[in-house]
Amino acid sequence: xxxxxxxxxxxxxxxxxxxxxxxxxxxxxxxxxxxxxxxxxxxxxxxxxxxxxxxxxxxxxxxxxxxxxxxxxxxxxxxxxxxxxxxxxxxxxxxxxxxxxxxxxxxxxxxxxxxxxxxxxxxxxxxxxxxxxxxxxxxxxxxxxxxxxxxxxxxxxxxxxxxxxxxxxxxxxxxxxxxxxxxxxxxxxxxxxxxxxxxxxxxxxxxxxxxxxxxxxxxxxxxxxxxxxxxxxxxxxxxxxxxxxxxxxxxxxxxxxxxxxxxxxxxxxxxxxxxxxxxxxxxxxxxxxxxxxxxxxxxxxxxxxxxxxxxxxxxxxxxxxxxxxxxxxxxxxxxxxxxxxxxxxxxxxxxxxxxxxxxxxxxxxxxxxxxxxxxxxxxxxxxxxxxxxxxxxxxxxxxxxxxxxxxx
Ligand SMILES: [Zn+2]
Numbered sequence: 001x002x003x004x005x006x007x008x009x010x011x012x013x014x015x016x017x018x019x020x021x022x023x024x025x026x027x028x029x030x031x032x033x034x035x036x037x038x039x040x041x042x043x044x045x046x047x048x049x050x051x052x053x054x055x056x057x058x059x060x061x062x063x064x065x066x067x068x069x070x071x072x073x074x075x076x077x078x079x080x081x082x083x084x085x086x087x088x089x090x091x092x093x094x095x096x097x098x099x100x101x102x103x104x105x106x107x108x109x110x111x112x113x114x115x116x117x118x119x120x121x122x123x124x125x126x127x128x129x130x131x132x133x134x135x136x137x138x139x140x141x142x143x144x145x146x147x148x149x150x151x152x153x154x155x156x157x158x159x160x161x162x163x164x165x166x167x168x169x170x171x172x173x174x175x176x177x178x179x180x181x182x183x184x185x186x187x188x189x190x191x192x193x194x195x196x197x198x199x200x201x202x203x204x205x206x207x208x209x210x211x212x213x214x215x216x217x218x219x220x221x222x223x224x225x226x227x228x229x230x231x232x233x234x235x236x237x238x239x240x241x242x243x244x245x246x247x248x249x250x251x252x253x254x255x256x257x258x259x260x261x262x263x264x265x266x267x268x269x270x271x272x273x274x275x276x277x278x279x280x281x282x283x284x285x286x287x288x289x290x291x292x293x294x295x296x297x298x299x300x301x302x303x304x305x306x307x308x309x310x311x312x313x314x315x316x317x318x319x320x321x322x323x324x325x326x327x328x329x330x331x332x333x334x335x336x337x338x339x340x341x342x343x344x345x346x347x348x349x350x351x352x353x354x355x356x357x358x359x360x361x362x363x364x365x366x367x368x369x370x371x372x373x374x375x376x377x378x379x380x381x382x383x384x385x386x387x388x389x390x391x392x393x394x395x396x397x398x399x400x401x402x403x404x405x406x407x408x
């Protein structure tokens with residue numbers, strides 16, 4: 001029968017045959033059995049061995065044919081392996097205890113990269129949870145088989161789930177621009193779990209880490225990465241600076257509330273945006289506001305002056321400029337700017353490390369936007385595990401199981 005040979009060919013069965021194909025309750029059911037001439041393969045080590053016994057029948061969901069669900073049925077055998085003892089035989093169309101065939105996992109996971117998991121379920125007629133299992137199979141395979149390569153620069157960032165109620169620490173490989181690790185919370189333990197996973201040798205190999213001025217991260221890095229230079233991330237520093245500027249605006253707007261409530265209304269982005277990104281309307285408003293003697297204008301000028309710091313090529317010159325800027329900020333009579341300046345001063349050495357190893361989380365910025373898109377698309381990422389799965393799947397650049405037949 002034609003369907004039998006399609007199944008045999010697409011799964012490239014070598015040690016198994018198709019016994020029969022039937023139609024049961026609107027599904028195509030494919031019964032498989034072992035080819036008695038072949039020896040069994042151990043699922044643990046891949047060695048050949050002889051049969052021990054047969055386990056009870058199992059069923060796998062397979063790629064639907066013409067929109068009709070397909071189920072594979074087979075009774076796995078156990079093999080007597082000289083290495084491992086009594087083990088289940090290797091089954092070429094699946095891995096582990098998954099109730100999905102490997103091709104089905106790959107098909108669903110491939111679509112899941114492009115559209116929401118729920119939609120993938122609707123297209124193929126599966127429950128959301130089946131799609132999740134498929135992605136998990138592919139991600140598990142990818143994590144087990146990925147090459148961590150020459151890990152020298154890593155970048156640490158955080159993203160939030162559940163509208164900012166739960167944080168996830170994201171660790172990126174800055175050279176390969178891929179997600180290396182995602183862990184719940186942003187404590188020292190979160191990072192240490194990654195360092196445990198990497199092992200001592202890999203940790204010692206890491207040359208630089210780029211992250212925010214966040215004490216729990218700093219503690220873990222100093223403790224576990226003996227050879228890594230700590231570089232405080234430019235983008236995080238700028239974000240702190242913008243927060244300070246915005247604080248000045250809010251305080252001033254509050255003070256002007258009774259006499260001139262309209263003056264600073266909706267001016268937030270005028271002060272925070274890069275000047276060259278302003279719209280014509282915003283530019284006109286800015287030049288009007290600049291004529292007034294406003295506190296926010298002083299904060300704005302400090303923010304713009306800080307930009308020059310990053311342009312230096314030599315650390316010593318950058319430091320000189322930073323000293324100068326520190327003096328301006330601390331004499332600005334603007335508390336948020338002064339607080340920011342002191343924070344910079346406390347972390348000055350690690351900020352200046354930027355001029356030794358020119359790394360920042362800029363590469364990560366695009367990835368983090370992707371992470372945000374993944375989390376927004378996230379109907380149903382209620383658990384940390386599922387959220388992580390989606391992140392690894394979308395950003396891990398993980399290797400995927402190779403199928404002999406192309407189903408998508
Ligand atoms: Zn074995």
